[in-house]
Amino acid sequence: MTDIQRLTQDAIDQLVESDVERGLQVAVYHRGELVIDAVAGQADPAIGRPVTPDTPFHVTSTGKGVTSTVVHVLVEQGAVTYDTPIAELWPEFGAHGKERATVRHVLNHSVGVPGLPQDTTPADLTDWDTMCAAIADATPWWEPGTRTGYHPQSFGYIAGEIVRRATGRPISQVLREEVTGPLGVADELFFGVPASELGRLARLEEAAGGMELTPDMITAMAGQVPFFRVVNGWTAAPPAALPSAAFCNREDVLAADIPAGGVMTARAVARMYAALMDEVGGVRLISSERLREVTTVTISGIDEVTGAPAARGLGYDIGFPGPLDSLTLFGMAGSGGTAAYADTATGTVIAVAKNRVSAGDYSTFHHIGALVTKALGPR
Template identity: 65%
Template sequence: MADLQKDVRAAIDELVESGAERGVQVAVYRRGELLVDAVAGVADPETGRPFTSGTPAYSTSTGKGVTATVVHVLAERGAFDYDTVIADLWPEFAAHGKDKATVRHALTHATGVPGVPVGTTPEDLCDWDKMCAVIAGAAPWWEPGTRFGYHPQTFGYILGEVVRRATGKGISQVLREELTGPLDLDGELFFGVPESELGRLARIEDAAPAMELPEEMLAAIPFFREVDGYTAAPRAALPDAAFSNRTDVLTSDIPAGGTMTARAVARMYDALLQGELVSPDRLRELSSPAVTGMDEVVGGPATWGLGYSIGLVSRPTVFGMVGSGGTAGFADTATGISVGVIKNRASAGDFTTVERIGRILFQ
């Protein structure tokens, strides 16, 4: 481990110098010790502002791991348990046969409500009450608990509303009280970012111009299909750079995503491993495979723990989440290593940088 900082720094320097990345942060913790805190490149290409270890960046679905962690901390506190019926906390959610859906189903993308209306806009996603009402009133695509499929946006609202109904507090407040405050991560890990902090954020850019696919091709991709006017991926609200830099998106609670530093998300996973947030028994449960098989939305095989993808960087003992732009936060129960990889060039679906860091750490 002595050369780990040097090896990671050399890798990200090369990625920036080659033009593959604009700015990158990598942080690695083990048993409370920060082993790697490496950063390269710029946070804002227009001004040349440097990317520092303390520069947060919008990291799309890497934030789902933060949402799941908030849920586990509250479960540890006894606010609810994994088999709590969602409608017991949120009665409106029972509509159209969702009355038996549980918190466990929500964590494993099994509630059957992966979609939002086809015409959903970024402004809609910023309206918490509107989105929760739409999701509560939606008919499930399958009977809750019988199948699973990635819930790109609804994951955050369903679990966030469970948190709100159980505590009377919005999920950003609970995040501050239960995670960022106790772990000394204030200013580095957010759902809704305070306006006063926006000037500190990295500017997101697209790695390449969006590829325009014909509608018939999109319709053939499971992720983009429409079911009774709903879709998992509304065209007007895909998380490209324009979406990720919007002030309203960044300042709103949309906990299917999050804004963070690599250092903060790695520290959060380290706290999970070290028993600072949950018991050893709960850690074993949340990091073990809960569902595995064919994902009804993505259209390929997947394995989920309780809110986390299992098997990232090709290691079965790793749990965490990746973001669509190529970011990641994860932990390895075998080695005790926790990792954050945050960057500001959104390379849609390309996890080359995360995989490269994984090879360095686990070679």
């Protein structure tokens, strides 16, 4: 075992032993090579099943980085461009002033359709055609391209339908054929999880002291918290469809293509990011020129949905407040505390998957990230 692997293993063992985490995975690539693949704790405490390196976790919005990668691979192949109007591929989407919205606007969350109907249920989210029809007929909250605002669920359907219209294949199939298959991780990274694989997944749980938001609480916050506001019956946060542990453990949700999130191992998503920056196992997903394009800030400012400062490239957040923060850092984090980020300056990818849902708390990722970057040495 290398020193950096041992150091990381000791750190995550301590997180589990101190009951900060239940089960987790850490994977790190450096210059195209896997240098850390560490696991600790339990995937399913009800039956004592341990976490293994190939245990997939529902990582909520960390999966958005995977969705974006699929789009970039298609752009690399010439199937679509960033400036292709969405309505050129998907005519229905052009309704109500969205006719000039482009693929670029989707990727940097400026397309202006961050919400879903307020009464959306988890079962609704599993119905691809129904969700796409509703989103296509939506009136944008702002003129596409003029502002940025995080699209929690709609991002996955818009990007996924662009993929389907451009290729004739659902995004889960394109992911497998163009990304995970070539990288050798098709059994560790999914949108819709095959029924035969559901028994392998980690079971998520709420962190101790965590508070599940009720519809009444969300209604009360709608006037003060931008994320919960309602616009003509639409909201970025439908109360019944928030990504709680219970939501992420539902078999219908896990089995459906909902590519605003994803189910994956830390080492699989880390391998994907590594293959965006370098050749990995003979595979490089996009050119170095395209890498520079997608990791350059395309829009920034106060996010219209979260109310927080945001800087976005194409499909990835740029920078991540904490010890790793840098304009050369790109990736996505999930609402439950998971994250996967890559640094183009160092060629390093750090991915953390875990099953204790710590909403908005990325202390585990920051702790591991700081430890790893110190161990790897100067930039």
